Amino acid sequence: xxxxxxFAIPASLLILGALIVVFAKNPVHNAMGLVLTLxxxxxxxxxxxxTFVAMVQMLxxxxxxxxxxxxxxMMIGVDKPEQTKEQIKGQKLLISxxxxxxxxxxxxxxxxxxxxxxxxxxxxxxxxxxxxxxxxSALFTSWVFPFEVISxxxxxxxxxxxxxxxxxxxxxxxx
Amino acid sequence: MRAIADAIGFNLVVxxxxxxxxxxxxxxxxxxxxxxxxxxxxxxxxxxxxxxxxFCVFLKFGLFLQNGVSSYFSKKILLDEFSLFGNVLIGxxxxxxxxxxxxxxxxxxxxxxxxxxxxLMSTSGFMLMVDSENLIMLFIGLEIGSISLYALAGxxxxxxxxxxxxxxxxLLGSLASCIFIYGVSLVYVSFSVLSVYDFATGVxxxxxxxxxxxxxxxxxxxxxxxxxKIAAAPFQSxxxxxxxxxxxxxxxxxxxxxxxxxxxxxxxxxxxxxxxxPNEFDSFFLLVVILSVIIGSFFASVQDDLKRLxxxxxxxxxxxxxxxIVSGINGTSASMFYLxxxxxxxxxxxxxxxxxxxxxxxxxxxxxxxxxxxxxxxxAVTFCTFMLGLAGIPLTSGFVSKFILLTNxxxxxxxxxxxxxxxxxxxxFYFYLKPIWIATIEKTETPVQNFKIKRSEYLxxxxxxxxxxxxxxxxxxxxxxxxxxxxxxx
Numbered sequence: 267x268x269x270x271x272x273f274a275i276p277a278s279l280l281i282l283g284a285l286i287v288v289f290a291k292n293p294v295h296n297a298m299g300l301v302l303t304l305x306x307x308x309x310x311x312x313x314x315x316x317t318f319v320a321m322v323q324m325l326x327x328x329x330x331x332x333x334x335x336x337x338x339x340m341m342i343g344v345d346k347p348e349q350t351k352e353q354i355k356g357q358k359l360l361i362s363x364x365x366x367x368x369x370x371x372x373x374x375x376x377x378x379x380x381x382x383x384x385x386x387x388x389x390x391x392x393x394x395x396x397x398x399x400x401x402x403s404a405l406f407t408s409w410v411f412p413f414e415v416i417s418x419x420x421x422x423x424x425x426x427x428x429x430x431x432x433x434x435x436x437x438x439x440x441x
Numbered sequence: 442m443r444a445i446a447d448a449i450g451f452n453l454v455v456x457x458x459x460x461x462x463x464x465x466x467x468x469x470x471x472x473x474x475x476x477x478x479x480x481x482x483x484x485x486x487x488x489x490x491x492x493x494x495x496f497c498v499f500l501k502f503g504l505f506l507q508n509g510v511s512s513y514f515s516k517k518i519l520l521d522e523f524s525l526f527g528n529v530l531i532g533x534x535x536x537x538x539x540x541x542x543x544x545x546x547x548x549x550x551x552x553x554x555x556x557x558x559x560x561l562m563s564t565s566g567f568m569l570m571v572d573s574e575n576l577i578m579l580f581i582g583l584e585i586g587s588i589s590l591y592a593l594a595g596x597x598x599x600x601x602x603x604x605x606x607x608x609x610x611x612l613l614g615s616l617a618s619c620i621f622i623y624g625v626s627l628v629y630v631s632f633s634v635l636s637v638y639d640f641a642t643g644v645x646x647x648x649x650x651x652x653x654x655x656x657x658x659x660x661x662x663x664x665x666x667x668x669x670k671i672a673a674a675p676f677q678s679x680x681x682x683x684x685x686x687x688x689x690x691x692x693x694x695x696x697x698x699x700x701x702x703x704x705x706x707x708x709x710x711x712x713x714x715x716x717x718x719p720n721e722f723d724s725f726f727l728l729v730v731i732l733s734v735i736i737g738s739f740f741a742s743v744q745d746d747l748k749r750l751x752x753x754x755x756x757x758x759x760x761x762x763x764x765x766i767v768s769g770i771n772g773t774s775a776s777m778f779y780l781x782x783x784x785x786x787x788x789x790x791x792x793x794x795x796x797x798x799x800x801x802x803x804x805x806x807x808x809x810x811x812x813x814x815x816x817x818x819x820x821a822v823t824f825c826t827f828m829l830g831l832a833g834i835p836l837t838s839g840f841v842s843k844f845i846l847l848t849n850x851x852x853x854x855x856x857x858x859x860x861x862x863x864x865x866x867x868x869x870f871y872f873y874l875k876p877i878w879i880a881t882i883e884k885t886e887t888p889v890q891n892f893k894i895k896r897s898e899y900l901x902x903x904x905x906x907x908x909x910x911x912x913x914x915x916x917x918x919x920x921x922x923x924x925x926x927x928x929x930x931x
Contacts, residue, residue: 407449408515411456412578415569418463419585422562425470426592429555430607433598 272313280306293339297332304328318398450513454504455520455572457497458528462565465490466558473554480553484543487557491539494564495532501525510929512574516636519574522926523712526777527571527705530784534701535564537788538694540901545690545800549596556596560694563589567702576625576635576663579706583621583670586702587614590695594687602803606686613669613679621666627659640714649718661725663710670703672752673759674732681740684752690800692748693791696755697784704780708766708773712930719769726767731861733760738868747805750872751790754831757865758783764862765846768853770927775846777923782830782838782912789905790827793820796892812888813880819899820892823906825877830909832873833866838912838919845920 279302286299304327311320405413453460468486472478502525510521539560546556566585573579591614595607625635631653634640644652665676672680684692715721737756744750762783765776797813797820798805814821830837843866850859894902912919 407445409517410449411514411517412575412581415578415581415585418562418565419581419588421467421470422559422566422585422588425555425558425562426588429552429559430592430595430598432552 269313273310276306276309276313280310293342294336297335297339300335301328301332304332318401449515452504452513454497454500455513455518456569457500458494458532459565459568459572461490461494461497462561462568465494466561466565469554469558469561480547483554483557487539487543487561490561491535495536498525498528498532501528512636512638516639517575517578518569518572519637520572521709522929523705523709524572526922526926527702528568530701530705530781531564531567531571531698534694534697534784534788535560537792537901537905538697540897541690541792541795541800542694544895545688545795548801552596556593556691559589559592563587563593564698567698570702571705573706574636574638576628576637580618580622580625584618586699587618587670590614590699593691593695594683596691597688597801597803600686600688600801600803602686603688604686606683606803609679609686610683617666617669617676620662620669624659624662624664624666627655627662631655631659637710637714641716644715644717649721652718657721660715661722664707664722664725667703667707667710668729668763670699671707671759671763672700672756673729673763674736674756675729677733677736677753677756680755681744681749681752684748684755685746685805686803688801688803689748689791689795689798689805693788693795696752696791697787700755700759700787701780701784704762704766704776707763708776711766712770712773712927716930723767726763727858730760730764730767730858733757733763734861734865738865738872741872742868744872745807747794747807747810747876750807750876751787754869754872755787757869758831760865761843761846761862764850764855764858768850768855768858770930771849772846772853773930774923774927775842775849777926778916778919779842779846781919781923782842782909785905785908785912786827786830786839789823789902789909790831792898792902792905793824793827796820796894796898797889807876807879810876810880810889811883812885815888816891817889819894819902821880823902824880826906826909828873828877830913832869836910836913838909838916841913841916845916 283299283302283304283306287296287303290296290299304323308320308323308328311317311323465486468490469483472483472486501520505520505525508520510519512519542560543557546553549556563586566582566587566589568582570579570582570586573582591607591611594610595603597603628640629635632640632643634643669676669679684696687695733756737753737758737760741750741753741757744753758779762776762779765772765779794805797810797817810824813824826837830839833839833843847859847862850862
């Protein structure tokens, strides 16, 4: 039952997020839907015991890539005056209520456990596939050369972006 | 440390050309962002980097004599005849192209060094690509090379066509990369191999009949990704626009290096990985070859822009080279000869274009070379040499390469293919001889003016033209080399 719930809740949230990405009118809402999708996917990874992939998913996709998306959206400009108004009724109440609930749950559980933070996931003794140790041993022995070569790819991409995007003052006056 | 390095096959000699190129590029990058140095210093650094790269390729020959066919970095980098041939070819492409690329880049003022860095980096990527044994390694090399080329295509920011070319190349190239990496993942999922030799071993072990369908699909997707790079039909749609829009000084490099490395990789995949399932993909390749030849010939005949014409002729030539590679070992040898001869002619013709049309120009109408022979004897004669070489007229390397290829195909009893290729050669006479007619014979009131040619460009063009004639008169040296490339698979 718990396994089913652990799958069903993130999976349904994932589909909901994907639908928001496709159907929402406001670009910021689309981006937030994508955040929901990526976070639910990370939860699914954790239930599959792929903790490293889940962390990478959260840090890289939900963190860095989404920030970039939002940057682009903000730069193009969605902050029209009518969108700064509160659109959902009772939004402030809902947010503050959720926050208070969350904080009280955390305080309650931590007090219950005697301020010990080793809460829901007891440390596992067996090393499983997908853990950082195994990944690192593969990455730094047999795959070390492709791993290093990717840095060249990054330099190339950066140089190409600068060469294409940077507008020099003098190069525009020969036109 | 030593034990780990030995266990993964750590060897600096085998990747020394790449290291040299990357180091040169990084030194240039360092010079641009810190010290204000004049053009001369950068020029010396660049040319010494190119020369030492070619020296490093010869070091690899020494390693090959010592170790034979061997793999390094735990089956990531391969040292075999194909990789050596590819390294020599790519080194030569860089050497022949660095002059027009330098001249074009110096028109970009502040962006000069960036363009040179991108060129060197893309060469290093394509060198890794021809060296790679692992498909992931191949993909990384391909991406390093391609991303630099996407940027080179769009360096002329003030020209709309150049921007369009860059964007088109980038979008379609990314799509091809997606298809390629999807094929790799399908092969890995269904067959659990990533290395080209392991694939052959696996097929030999389970037998060609019990290879899963998913694997075959993956192999076809991998080939589609590579066929995109060589602009074989029906994956040719990017080529004319990219050739037309890109700055003329870079097109020769862009076209030749992508084609050379992709063809060598395709040849290795066909001869090594697929050697135990030889006739599995024949119908797919036959379709690609026939489509390339027909579509290329047809569209080349109706072009008014010389760069677009060359792009469609490249589609035809890709069909020719591919037909040899996929038919067997002797065909591959003939195709390697064809590839070398074609690359020489392609570079030469684009050097001439960049002189006539300006280094950073995009459009090049066929009427712009009217009466070229009146004021520019040297350019007209070498232009005719390269064009006749592409068409396959006797006394040029183009004739010898077509002759060897078609006789080999005839020996494989592919009569239908030979007749189609012969017909396309005849059609090729029309669109290759049309520019020659306009440049030399056609009467005109306003012939093009006299162009200033530097001494180094004289040397470059005349040596390329001499090679075209030389390999047409005395082809045995190059034939021996192309036999040596495939000797261990006979």
